Each structure stands twice: as C-alpha cells, then as structure tokens.
Amino acid sequence: MTTKDKDMSEQSIEQELFEAWYGAPRKLERSESGYKFMAAHTDWTTWKAARAPLLARIAELEAKLDVDYIAQVIRMVDGNHSMGAGALAEAIVDAIRGNEC
Incomplete structure (x- = not known):
C-alpha cells in the first residue's frame, strides 16, 4: 500500500x-x-x-507500543529482574506516558 x-x-x-x-x-x-x-x-x-x-x-502512543521499546524500558528499570510484576507494569506505563522511569 x-x-x-x-x-x-x-x-x-x-x-x-x-x-x-x-x-x-x-x-x-x-x-x-x-x-x-x-x-x-x-x-x-x-x-x-x-x-x-x-x-x-x-500515533505517538502507537509508535511506543512495540516490543523493542518495551524491552528497552524493562532493561532500564529492572535490569537485574528484581521488580515485581506490578512495579514493572507501572514503570512501563509511566514510560509510555512520557514520565521519567
């Protein structure tokens, strides 16, 4: 197309x-x-x-919703895999909303 x-x-x-x-x-x-x-x-x-x-x-939010972006956020906020699921989810949502992680 x-x-x-x-x-x-x-x-x-x-x-x-x-x-x-x-x-x-x-x-x-x-x-x-x-x-x-x-x-x-x-x-x-x-x-x-x-x-x-x-x-x-x-469009701006859709651009952020890809696997690479979310993986980057996870590595940045929880590189040692110590956060719980809720805290990690909050960090991802904050990043998508444009808040500091």
Whole structure:
C-alpha cells in the first residue's frame, strides 16, 4: 500500500466516523476535498481540526507500543529482574506516558 493509498484509506475511515456522527437522515455527497454541501463541508473541516491533536497523540502512543521499546524500558528499570510484576507494569506505563522511569 502506498502512502497516498494509506492517506486515502484513513480519510475514508474518518469520513465514515464523521458521517455517523453528523446524522444518518442527512444526505452527504462527498467531493474530492470533503463534501459538496457547504454546511457539511464546514462541519467536516471543523471535525478534522478538532480530531487532529487526538490522532497525533494516538500515533505517538502507537509508535511506543512495540516490543523493542518495551524491552528497552524493562532493561532500564529492572535490569537485574528484581521488580515485581506490578512495579514493572507501572514503570512501563509511566514510560509510555512520557514520565521519567
């Protein structure tokens, strides 16, 4: 899948979420940049702007959720394997949230 295809797929998912929120009884005709009906297009633009910080944060968290990153955290906070499961889990969550370990 190319980057353009991925971007189009993500926009399509976003539009489906927007349309579900916007309301089923309304007819929404899509255009290349959004929607043909001006009120819907304006609401779509607002929707994207409001969700952008959330989507950026989700991407940031997803980037941290890989095996290598978590293994690094474990080595850093519990290199000698002396922590209990709860303390280790807290350290991993703190690292993902951006807190100091």
